[in-house]
Amino acid sequence: MVTAIRPSRGYRVFQAVNAVVLTVVVVVTLFPFVNIVARSFSGEREIRTGQVSVFPRGFNVTTYQHVMSDTMFWTNYRNTVVYTVVATAISLVLTTCYAYVLSKRQLKGRGLLVGIAVFTMFFNGGLIPNYVLISALGMRNTLWAIVLPNAVSVFNLLVMKAFFESLPVELEEAAAVDGTTTYGTLWRIVLPLSKAVLATMLLFYAVSFWNSWFAGFLYMDRQELFPVTVYLRNLIAGATAGSDQTTSSDTTLQIAAGIQAVTIVLTTLPILLVYPFIQRYFVSGVMLGAVKG
Amino acid sequence: MEPSVHTRRRTWRAAVRRDWQLYSLAVLPLLFFAVFRYLPMLGNLIAFRRYSPGGDLFGEYWVGLRYFKMFLSDPTFWQVFTNTLVIGGLTLLFCFPLPIILALLLNEVRTRWLKGLVQTVSYLPHFLSIVVVAGMVLQIVSVNGVVNQGLLAVGQDAVSFIQEPGWFRTIYVSSEVWQTVGWGTILYLAALTTIDTDLYQQARVDGANRWRQTWHVTLPGIRPTMVTLLVLNIGTFLAVGFEKVLLLYNPLTYPTADVISTYLYRVGIVSGSFSYAAAIGLFESVIGLALVLGANRLSRRVVGSSLW
Numbered sequence: 001m002v003t004a005i006r007p008s009r010g011y012r013v014f015q016a017v018n019a020v021v022l023t024v025v026v027v028v029t030l031f032p033f034v035n036i037v038a039r040s041f042s043g044e045r046e047i048r049t050g051q052v053s054v055f056p057r058g059f060n061v062t063t064y065q066h067v068m069s070d071t072m073f074w075t076n077y078r079n080t081v082v083y084t085v086v087a088t089a090i091s092l093v094l095t096t097c098y099a100y101v102l103s104k105r106q107l108k109g110r111g112l113l114v115g116i117a118v119f120t121m122f123f124n125g126g127l128i129p130n131y132v133l134i135s136a137l138g139m140r141n142t143l144w145a146i147v148l149p150n151a152v153s154v155f156n157l158l159v160m161k162a163f164f165e166s167l168p169v170e171l172e173e174a175a176a177v178d179g180t181t182t183y184g185t186l187w188r189i190v191l192p193l194s195k196a197v198l199a200t201m202l203l204f205y206a207v208s209f210w211n212s213w214f215a216g217f218l219y220m221d222r223q224e225l226f227p228v229t230v231y232l233r234n235l236i237a238g239a240t241a242g243s244d245q246t247t248s249s250d251t252t253l254q255i256a257a258g259i260q261a262v263t264i265v266l267t268t269l270p271i272l273l274v275y276p277f278i279q280r281y282f283v284s285g286v287m288l289g290a291v292k293g
Numbered sequence: 294m295e296p297s298v299h300t301r302r303r304t305w306r307a308a309v310r311r312d313w314q315l316y317s318l319a320v321l322p323l324l325f326f327a328v329f330r331y332l333p334m335l336g337n338l339i340a341f342r343r344y345s346p347g348g349d350l351f352g353e354y355w356v357g358l359r360y361f362k363m364f365l366s367d368p369t370f371w372q373v374f375t376n377t378l379v380i381g382g383l384t385l386l387f388c389f390p391l392p393i394i395l396a397l398l399l400n401e402v403r404t405r406w407l408k409g410l411v412q413t414v415s416y417l418p419h420f421l422s423i424v425v426v427a428g429m430v431l432q433i434v435s436v437n438g439v440v441n442q443g444l445l446a447v448g449q450d451a452v453s454f455i456q457e458p459g460w461f462r463t464i465y466v467s468s469e470v471w472q473t474v475g476w477g478t479i480l481y482l483a484a485l486t487t488i489d490t491d492l493y494q495q496a497r498v499d500g501a502n503r504w505r506q507t508w509h510v511t512l513p514g515i516r517p518t519m520v521t522l523l524v525l526n527i528g529t530f531l532a533v534g535f536e537k538v539l540l541l542y543n544p545l546t547y548p549t550a551d552v553i554s555t556y557l558y559r560v561g562i563v564s565g566s567f568s569y570a571a572a573i574g575l576f577e578s579v580i581g582l583a584l585v586l587g588a589n590r591l592s593r594r595v596v597g598s599s600l601w
């Protein structure tokens with residue numbers, strides 16, 4: 001904290017400027033959140049006439065009531081929960097299994113197995129072949145179109161591999177001497193030691209599936225199958241498409257603005273609520289991945 | 294020759310016999326990579342073949358380079374290619390150096406709570422859905438949004454930013470900066486903690502001031518991280534935030550906003566010209582791969598560190 005050498009005048013000026021700059025960073029980053037919350041509680045007329053910035057104007061909760069009384073919103077919200085839970089579970093199992101295999105340095109063919117995964121970070125089939133494949137597999141309008149194509153993230157895989165490699169080999173060797181199977185070792189010895197990294201992976205996957213929209217947008221044809229992100233996307237797209245005739249559809253457009261703000265708040269709320277608790281897991285996960293990326 | 298092949302086969306057999314349980318754990322993940330990663334790569338064959346929707350996965354018959362010739366002589370393709378380079382270049386120009394600067398500033402903060410606050414707040418946008426980010430952007434730049442409130446306050450006319458081709462790049466890059474810069478500091482902050490404090494001590498003894506210490510000790514200390522991230526950034530250069538552009542653009546802003554990925558999305562999935570779009574996509578992927586390999590090679594030769 002306190003350095004032995006007395007800081008120079010120039011350095012103290014720098015410290016002050018630095019504090020100001022960083023405060024500006026904080027304010028600029030937070031402002032869009034504050035603005036969206038303010039709009040979500042504001043009256044339509046106040047939004048339309050451009051009065052809302054930091055504080056709600058014409059405070060009301062009717063827009064919230066309006067959005068929350070839409071059964072399609074809740075159907076889509078429930079879809080997001082279901083897709084996220086199923087996808088995260090499958091992703092965790094596949095990633096854990098493969099990362100464990102890749103962490104075995106003496107395993108023959110390990111380099112090839114790593115290469116198969118890493119190559120896909122730099123080269124992929126592209127949108128069209130993926131679309132054609134998912135359609136050909138008959139996965140359109142099913143949960144699998146969202147869950148399976150992104151089941152393993154290579155980044156997460158490498159994070160987990162790095163963690164498994166950092167575990168002491170003696171533990172598993174002892175288990176092997178006792179005649180425990182590989183499955184038993186993984187389940188009873190390795191995984192209980194890996195709770196922190198498992199939690200990190202769970203969060204990485206859950207947040208990314210919660211936030212994803214494009215797979216749902218691309219592969220779901222019926223509204224009752226959409227995740228809530230697609231529900232929100234359609235609100236936004238409606239607003240941009242309609243904004244050509246600014247004057248004629250002014251009222252509907254601005255109602256959409258309030259509704260958009262509320263939907264944004266409600267979609268993001270779960271993430272904002274857990275964020276303070278999960279942030280450090282994410283940071284440690286990224287660091288772990290960086291150690292041996 | 295003979296014996297070596299023989300021993301290799303025998304050791305493989307021994308490896309499988311010894312580690313079959315381990316290999317069995319790899320089966321499902323490998324199936325995933327085969328079906329959802331490598332099969333689509335093969336699916337790019339339709340770029341060289343006539344494909345009809347609902348027909349054979351790999352197309353009906355060979356047409357050679359017809360679709361490649363088609364897009365290379367398509368003026369819209371060159372338009373979106375240019376847009377991609379410009380948006381990708383601007384993104385790299387801002388989103389690569391800013392996290393380094395922010396990390397260096399954070400590293401100088403001696404007030405613990407301020408550092409923690411800045412980190413917590415600046416990481417937050419990373420956790421938002423791209424749809425939410427797009428929604429926020431559209432509200433802020435809308436006719437009644439805060440930017441226009443500011444313009445009106447200083448006596449300017451309101452601007453319909455989202456319909457102005459001239460503003461698209463600014464909006465896109467600003468939102469990208471907002472969303473990625475904070476999170477981008479993590480790796481640099483980690484690298485900064487690994488720099489040997491003795492080096493700073495020595496530099497001070499040699500009479501180096503803070504600025505020179507940063508230049509001669511700090512920056513070289515985080516150089517491997519910088520190189521790694523630069524190589525990765527260059528690799529994703531052409532894939533510029535497809536989803537974000539798709540959410541933020543509209544026909545009025547196509548002249549500046551339309552990029553390769555959004556164009557091939559419209560041509561392929563919206564209009565149904567799958568083979569044509571696949572040809573464009575393959576072109577993009579191959580250039581992307583070449584960029585990563587090239588950047589990696591260059592960084593190994595110039596600064597002596599590389600991704601692999």
